[in-house]
Amino acid sequence: MDEIVIDAVGMHYTPLNKQIRAAVAAGVKRIRLDNVLGQRFIANGVRGDVAIEIHGVPGGDLGMFMSGPRLEVFGNAEHAPGNTMDAGEIVVHGSAGDAVGHSMRGGRIFVEGPIGYRGGIHMKQYEEKRPVLVIGEYARAFLGEYMAGGTVLVLARHGGPAVAERGLGSGIHGGEIVLRGGVDPQYLGVGAKEVPLSDDDWVRVLSLIREFARHFGIDPAPLEKREEYTRVVPASARPFANKYAWE
């Protein structure tokens, strides 16, 4: 059996995840979850090659510790989708809550709409793992704080600023935050600085824009103006150096 459908109506998250795990173990490659309504932890810690379509609104920590699967949400996502994720992909046809991609080490997250506070906070990278978080509209305060690796891209498709709140990239010591439409410098956090995109940066960003457009069936052309983008990176690789002296 290659594909199954699970009706999640009224179901607690544990039996729901048990069914998902059992299906993945049995070699199912596609799972459709219908009537999802607030079930947390969907696909938590699940490994392997499986695509899960989620119809409805999943609860917090969607795909936490996940290593491999692809989740596509037809609805909004709650608190911290992709938390401490290792590998795989989450595509949200809607908005997402706070701490999206918190401490994510690998994999990709695409959110069609806006996200809440602390998006991409403490994202990191290791060897070939470079996490990506692409946001279609805007992000709230504290985006990319303490970032140690990976890429956050905010496309500002709603017509307003990508980020217009404080704490952007505070304590960033690796990785990059790329914003369409620039950023008012007053919102840059401690240790973050704005730089123009290099040719290599643009190649990388352009491929993410096109991937985003494919996921949501939109025309990427209006987003492909290089001069509209700015890049926020660490002012130093050691944000907390010079704070301490040994006894």
Next chain:
Amino acid sequence: MSPSIGSLPPKYRVTVDRDQCMLCGRCVENCAYGAFRIEGDRVLTNSRVCTACHRCVAYCPRDAIDVSERPLDYRSHPVWTRGVREAIYNQARTGKIVLSGMGNALDYPMIFDRLVLDACQVTNPSIDPLREPMELRTYLGKKPQRLELAKKGNNEVELLTELAPNLCLETPIMIGHMSYGAISLNAQLAMAKAVTEAGTFMGTGEGGLPEPLRPYQKHMIVQVASGRFGVDIDYLERGAAIEIKIGQGAKPGIGGHLPGEKVNAAVSKTRMIPLGSDAISPAPHHDIYSIEDLAQLVRSLKEATEWKKPVFVKIAAVHNVAAIAAGIARSSADAVVIDGFRGGTGAAPRVFRDHVGIPVEAAVAAVDAKLRNQGIRNEVSIIASGGIRESTDVAKIIALGADAVYIGTAALVALGCRVCGNCYRGLCPWGIATQRQDLVDRLDPEGGGTQVANLIHGWTLELMDLMGAAGINSIESLRGNRDRLRSYMIDQALMDVLDVKSVGA
């Protein structure tokens, strides 16, 4: 050196008895700080770099070396102590936060030393552990409020209640979380061998689980802290239990920072961060801003590991520890770790190490009382840590309500540590708090493992004797048994918190 402050007096004086010295050079070889050199026919010393780690003393075949403290006294003054003065000189020069190592260095009264244990006389005879069974086995985790049983045929009963996973300890002494990075692989290996032999557990700290430790993973508690270093599903599944670290007794309320120069190839691999990059653990977990968020992480960890593993939550002992622990008890967590303000550390700001947090004795008593009053003591086990120095501390903290303890510094002392407090410099001559291979090689994991296992065994024997003397044959009868404690010169307010009577009462 600053021109207007000048140099400060060295902390120690190292002298070599030249009549005894045979110029073997072991001191030169062993000192990682460069305090010795041989010139011509004599060993010369540089006292200023000495940390009183005693490596030279321990390896001098002729007992020719003497290390003494404070050879040059400041004018003695009860307010302007040496520590206070030297911190000011340091900050006048640097304008920075002063970092320090090991645990709380202020001379607060030690509550443990003002509590005495009980023994039987005449009535209720004491028990000899040599001839009577003495039960020290401890289960950590949720206990059901009630059991549902069903009668089967042939007079047997069936347990209907689903039991939560528990950790089974052969002795209520575990080793707390000291990360790979903060300490060496050989130090971790030695302790892993010891806990495996003793039938107990140790923590990984927030440094991942290095591959050579995997053979001991059934005795390892894996830590999830705010930096999430080394955390993936494989790591979570390997651990016997998972511990969420919210705070640490040595530095409550602040995060951690492993500087890039300590992130070598092996540390980079286990923490899963690039070589040479800073490893910053933020002060809070940024997905936990409330008890509800904590409950979500606890359940998320359980869901990811299919509810097979206990999840512990570690907090620093702070003013409102009891109310916080009551929240944790309702979060689906299986145990709460209370880390008192004497807890050790590789590095902490001096002001935090010495001034923030409360003693573990008061914290555990308050947490145990609060959980009992709310009828939820069975929901979580209490693990006490931070300043447990000997078996009597274990007996006393269990009598104050703990289920088990974590030791940290005591286990390192069993590996040779002399508590010199220079852990942060990465030059530990005992091979403990260092990643320099030639120093790490000095610590033999086999021999070190035996020493730590011996320590746990010795304390366990003492615990049995202490219990037997008090007429108690099971650790469960000691737990929260404050009647077995009396306070000696403790004020009434603290006696009320501890719920312990005065000596003579």
